[in-house]
Amino acid sequence: MALRSSTRLGVAMFAPALIYIAAVVGLPLCLAFLYSVGDVRVGSVGYHFVGLDNFRSVLRSPTFRRSLANSFVFTIVTQLIVIVCANLLALALRDRFRGRGFVRFLVLLPWVAPISLGAIGWKWLLDSIYSVVNWVLVHLHLVRPFDAPMWLGEPRLAMASVILVHAWRMLPFSTVILLAGLTSIPKDIPEAAAVDGAGFWRSYFRIVLPMMTPIINVAVLFGVIFTFTDMTVVYILTRGGPYDSTQVLPSLAFFTGILGSDLSEGAAISVFLVPILAVIAILMLRVAQKAEVV
Amino acid sequence: MSKTKAAGLSRRTFLKVTGAGVLAAAAGEGLLAGAARAQGKTLKIMQWSHFVPAYDTWFDGVFCKQWGQKHDTHVTVDHIAIGEVNARAAAEASARRGHDLFMFLSPPAAYEKLVIDHREVYEQVAKKHGKPIDLGHKSTYNPKTKKYFAFSDSYVPDPGNYRKDLWSQVGFPNGPDTFDDLRKGAKAIKDKLGNPCGLGLSQELDTNMAMRAVLWSFGGSVQDEHGRVVIRSPQTVEALKFVRALYRESETPEVFTWDPSSNNRGILAGRLSYVQNAISVTRTAEKENPEMSRQIQLVPALRGPVRRIASEHVMDCYVIWKFAENEEGAKQFLVDYIDAFREAFRASEFYNFPCFPSTVPDLKPLISNDPTASPPDKYKVLENVLAWATNIGYPGYASAAIDEAFNTFVIPTMFAKVARGDLSPEDGARAAEQELKRIFAKWE
Structure with missing residues (x-):
């Protein structure tokens, strides 16, 4: 049965997106699975199936286990910071005030600017020699010149630094989502609550926050995906150091697969992300659907 | 409707025009490439x-x-x-x-x-x-x-770069000659003047080289002549103890943060007393900071208890x-x-x-006799570089396993964990052995 012309047009319009996703996402994903059960090196010319050997190998590596734990810490703490700050910013930016447009522009900048540029900027701010932060601390006589904090050199400070920089990067994204959610709440509901004597906090926690929950979930789930799969901040700021204390799975996969020449093991490390991300993606779709209904 | 068409392009026309343009561009590029090949x-x-x-x-x-x-x-x-x-x-x-x-x-x-x-x-x-x-x-x-x-x-070559003005003040006017000199002099400088030593402990190129020099000079190595992993040895433990002491006495946690250019910047900024690096340090000083150029001098690879050796x-x-x-x-x-x-x-x-x-x-x-150097014979120390420079993988060959160990920073990580006190020297060597054996097994 011949397709109607509108159907053909629909298929034609949809095909580029489908091809794009298949080529840029589907194919690499399939290759990653294939590589993870093979013996592919950067210079190898054949393929041999090795079963789960690569997974056994990475599980024996303390660096992998540490990276797995770091990935969770990095993601969870970043998202906690982002959601709290995004809520505050969304509330602040909801009401009209002089210069609101400019402030919104500034808030959006970290998201709009390439992450590599932003991370390099932070690398200099936190540099061991030229850190502006340390310069201020030294000139305020809060620390001694040769004893300033090494933001990227102490394991805890380094983890805190990569988390804060990534939170800085993700904040605009979540703020915009929450701002959209906030402005969609009918004004008469909080106004009625105010007439009934509800103060700001009561109105916020009893009315605004529950109504915002689906949209917050969307922001969190997107944020989790973006954070779990990100290696730019870690790679530029610390390269996984000091001694792997900020190494996360994506950066370890890069170091092992590309720099270390073992594509299969790099793929096996990456594939560890898939079940976690799949669960998050399913959750995300369900929550998004729920938000749509709301 | 007709007005809309007249004012712009219909979707069909737009697709035709852009499609033809893309095809023409592709054909043109092919023709140009063909023409270039023909020439x-x-x-x-x-x-x-x-x-x-x-x-x-x-x-x-x-x-x-x-x-x-x-x-x-x-x-x-x-x-x-x-x-x-x-x-x-x-x-x-x-x-x-x-x-x-x-x-x-x-x-x-x-x-x-x-x-x-x-x-x-x-x-x-x-x-x-x-x-x-x-x-x-x-x-x-x-x-x-x-x-x-x-x-x-x-x-x-990968010589030592030292600040002559600082080292002169602690009794080493010609810089350190041995790792023992380095430990004594660097500690004295830090205690007296505040300037730390600059041997990196980070996941980067210069640390990879500097820590191998320490390891080999103390008699340890990643592999033997036949490519077998031999990292876990008393010599490695001694090297680890040395770096731990050097870090505690003469360095700061900044060495864990570095990229390959950090030690260059550190010594050029007047902060560090000693770094191990190529002559990029002194060449930069000659161009950008002549005064500092006069102060930064070179020494060959430092001698350890077993030998004087460093990587390229x-x-x-x-x-x-x-x-x-x-x-x-x-x-x-x-x-x-x-x-x-x-x-x-x-x-x-x-x-x-x-x-x-x-x-x-x-x-x-x-x-x-380099007129740009100060003094002109600054680079003379490199004339016997082949007496102490060796390859990654010493005393064996540079293999794929050595390459992966190098690029995944197994040796810098071992030294850094011990220097920080996260692992004892014995446990550090054991952990590195486990990781190296895992890597070597893959490439057999």
């Missing part, structure tokens, strides 16, 4: 943006240009940052497309199956210039397969891919490049030392 051969080279810009100016603008004219070949040289080399190589290897000549900065043993046997190039060069130095041979040869997986034209800092390794479109041209280019190496040595401001020493017969007089 002569091409040779595509990929290498790093050299630390000394004058070298790239000479290489691209003089040598390649003249070589291209002589061989009726259009030579293109693409430069990338040092940190991008391995990722780019992986992309070319994966696509089986790319440049005819690709230059790595460390031995690329993992790519052996995708590159030609470079023996023919070595043999051609040897006819004129003799055998390559052992460092070049061991960095590019696989004794198991008897294949040269790369061709090395040069290496970069950078190993130039050219490979010709099996999928290179102009394999013969690439081979000829390498042979001719070695013929012209004296110019390369001078253009690199003595950064690149020859793997075929006869190509620069006057190397010693040249580096002993």
